[in-house]
Amino acid sequence: SYVLTQPPSVSVAPGKTARITCGGNNIGSKSVHWYQQKPGQAPILVIYYDSDRPSGIPERFSGSNSGNTATLAISRVEAGDEADYYCQVWDSSSDPWVFGGGTKLTVL
């Protein structure tokens, strides 16, 4: 089955740009979706179809996808962005819904 690899943690200073990667074999040929999960809360969708933002998600959140790596970028990071972030793809196999292991974003 398809595997997505994320770094366990990323740290960033307030006001800087955080970049969270999601690696997968030729992931650029798939659409990548990103979820934010704050402690004790349900996940929320922050990016879909590589780079589209649902309504209500700040423009500070952006996504890109090429080759073997997809990236979620959060510009002008705020303390409220501290959360776990998960990438997800849909793979046409017997186990189609694939999530990355998650990345904990820490705002210093």
Place this chain on the structure above:
Amino acid sequence: EVQLVQSGAEVKKPGESLKISCKGSGYVFTTYWIGWVRQMPGKGLEWMGIIYPGDSDTRYSPSFQGQVTISADKSISTAYLQWSSLKASDTAMYFCARRSSYEGEYYFDYWGQGTLVTVSS
């Protein structure tokens, strides 16, 4: 406003049965697939299975096939996840989520608040 409201936390003993629910509102419940996602303590998200309430077509992750049963009652806009014999390893938070699609790609656009299931003797 789209909402998925899940049933409350459960504490069960090993071997007991359980059925948790997820009620949808604010959209046509029968026209969107509803998935279930497990999150074990301190761990990541795992897809368990998905159901189309319109005709109850159901798909399971190979990891959960035979371990749980997913069902839906479209008359009351509710999806269910059930166990016939719980194990301690079923202790986790369980989320339902609505599947959406865009140009043939699938993702979850709305999530329930989660149901915590604790299995302990």
